[in-house]
Amino acid sequence: MDDNECNFLLLSYRERSALESDIRRATSKAEAADVLHRHDVSEGDFVKEFPDLAKVVHLLPD
Known part of the structure; x- marks a missing residue:
């Protein structure tokens, strides 16, 4: 486990x-x-801990 985790x-x-x-x-x-x-919070941690929410963010406009 690294420091970010x-x-x-x-x-x-x-x-x-x-x-x-x-x-x-x-x-x-x-x-x-x-x-x-x-x-x-890093993007990697966010995607790992909140995968469904990360999908919602992916659909947001730039």
């Missing part, structure tokens, strides 16, 4: 919920990327 696993339920909520409100891929940056 450890960091993501340390997110609390509240932090994970906030991330999910913020991503669902995003209206573009750029906005979604900003949300990931603010929550300090």
Whole structure:
């Protein structure tokens, strides 16, 4: 397990919920990327932990 995996696993339920909520409100891929940056979550971790939500982000306009 590398450091990125450890960091993501340390997110609390509240932090994970906030991330999910913020991503669902995003209206573009750029906005979604900003949300990931603010929550300090890599795209790889996001796709691995939220695969269904990642598909929604993929459909957002650039």
